Amino acid sequence: MAPVSVRSIRKAYGSHPVIHGVDLEIADGEFVVLVGPSGCGKSTLLRMIAGLEDITSGAIAIDGRVVNDAAPRDRDIAMVFQNYALYPHMNVAQNMGFSLKLKKADPAAITTRVNRAADILSLRPLLERYPRELSGGQRQRVAMGRAIVRDPKVFLFDEPLSNLDAKLRVGMRAEMKSLHQRLKTTTVYVTHDQIEAMTLADKIVVMHDGVVQQIGAPMELYDRPANTFVASFIGSPSMNLIEGVYTAGDGEAFIKADDGTGLPIAGRLNVPAGERVIYGIRPEDLVAGTNGLPAEVLVFEPTGAEAHVIARIATSNVVVVLRDRRAYQPGETIYVQPDLSRVHLFSKSSGKRIG
The missing domain is CATH 3.40.50.300 (P-loop containing nucleotide triphosphate hydrolases)
Known part of the structure; x- marks a missing residue:
């Protein structure tokens, strides 16, 4: 050795x-x-x-x-x-x-x-x-x-x-x-x-x-x-990445996707308002429910213990990992809520992680 x-x-x-x-x-x-x-x-x-x-x-x-x-x-x-x-x-x-x-x-x-x-x-x-x-x-x-x-x-x-x-x-x-x-x-x-x-x-x-x-x-x-x-690269399915602009107002901060959809974050970022960023969330950290971000189902992939739903949020295609037995149909709208403690943010210009 x-x-x-x-x-x-x-x-x-x-x-x-x-x-x-x-x-x-x-x-x-x-x-x-x-x-x-x-x-x-x-x-x-x-x-x-x-x-x-x-x-x-x-x-x-x-x-x-x-x-x-x-x-x-x-x-x-x-x-x-x-x-x-x-x-x-x-x-x-x-x-x-x-x-x-x-x-x-x-x-x-x-x-x-x-x-x-x-x-x-x-x-x-x-x-x-x-x-x-x-x-x-x-x-x-x-x-x-x-x-x-x-x-x-x-x-x-x-x-x-x-x-x-x-x-x-x-x-x-x-x-x-x-x-x-x-x-x-x-x-x-x-x-x-x-x-x-x-x-x-x-x-x-x-x-x-x-x-x-x-x-x-x-x-x-x-x-x-x-x-x-x-x-x-790390993770399968890989992390969902959505481009947007950091928006901070009166007591509120979020990432505004290019179509105007507001992507929630846990708090303010140490970057100027208006900065272009990339919003990252892993497929298993998107929880389906009755409210949250609307996502149009594009493809439904059952894998056995779980199902992968390819859907469109804002202008981006994302993957959602679900563990229920329901089959979703293309064109159907589901609502997903990101776990804010597991949101990742990156600089659009450098690609580096924002602390």
């Missing part, structure tokens, strides 16, 4: 910069998830930590040692890829122990460590099988087992669950969480799936266009997003 320090890291391909000065401290034993849309730079940053990409400027330290010029094999890391990268002519035990065999480790020690990893991952009955005889989830566990037997200081995962079906991903997330709780190995995990990020991470790093947008615990990012990008 070891801390990882990323200091002012920049990466450019020729004259095209893709990582713009990332600073990140990962504590010993911490599970950190890099999340963001495709092309945001998260996999590039992971590959620089692994030594698979050169660093344009800045420094990366693992366990206090700067590793900028160290080869991947000398960084004491283990990486698990999206495509498993198993050797088809080797059985599970041989795949898991191959890196130790290359290091000319004692065969008895290899067997012991392979068996230990197999027990952790419930792979003992599969040790004699070949990759072609395994399911996708079993192959992913073998790839994880190959990393575990090396007993590295840091695990690096590059979208390891993206090839699995939805049900299997849920099961593998639970297995990975349990695995980290047992091994306590420092882990850096890349995904574009914010649900994976929320469920797995001790700390999430949200990236966009090579820039870190916010770093924090999952619920910290969910409850207090730093800007509109984080607000819209």
Whole structure:
């Protein structure tokens, strides 16, 4: 186990910069998830930590040692890829122990460590099988087992669950969480799936266009997003965002949407009246009732335990999460009341959160 320090890291391909000065401290034993849309730079940053990409400027330290010029094999890391990268002519035990065999480790020690990893991952009955005889989830566990037997200081995962079906991903997330709780190995995990990020991470790093947008615990990012990008990226369904103007009168303050609809807030803001702002409210924080904001139903989506109603408030389409069993029809008007303690406000010009 070891801390990882990323200091002012920049990466450019020729004259095209893709990582713009990332600073990140990962504590010993911490599970950190890099999340963001495709092309945001998260996999590039992971590959620089692994030594698979050169660093344009800045420094990366693992366990206090700067590793900028160290080869991947000398960084004491283990990486698990999206495509498993198993050797088809080797059985599970041989795949898991191959890196130790290359290091000319004692065969008895290899067997012991392979068996230990197999027990952790419930792979003992599969040790004699070949990759072609395994399911996708079993192959992913073998790839994880190959990393575990090396007993590295840091695990690096590059979208390891993206090839699995939805049900299997849920099961593998639970297995990975349990695995980290047992091994306590420092882990850096890349995904574009914010649900994976929320469920797995001790700390999430949200990236966009090579820039870190916010770093924090999952619920910290969910409850207090730093800007509109984080607000819209973290959460499923994503936060509803409605543009308007901050309006403050005699003892009353609200956000006036572009069609004149008044959106309620809990108190006055520390911005000038007339300032353009973005009003944010999560779908589950809109409560349907007999009064409140009128919303025209556009689409009704039953999901089982709850229903998602896509409706129009003011000039914006919003999502409302409802837990009753009633079916709403397109064109119907419902009334929703926002929980004022959970309203989020952002500057229209900068996109940053207004305190």
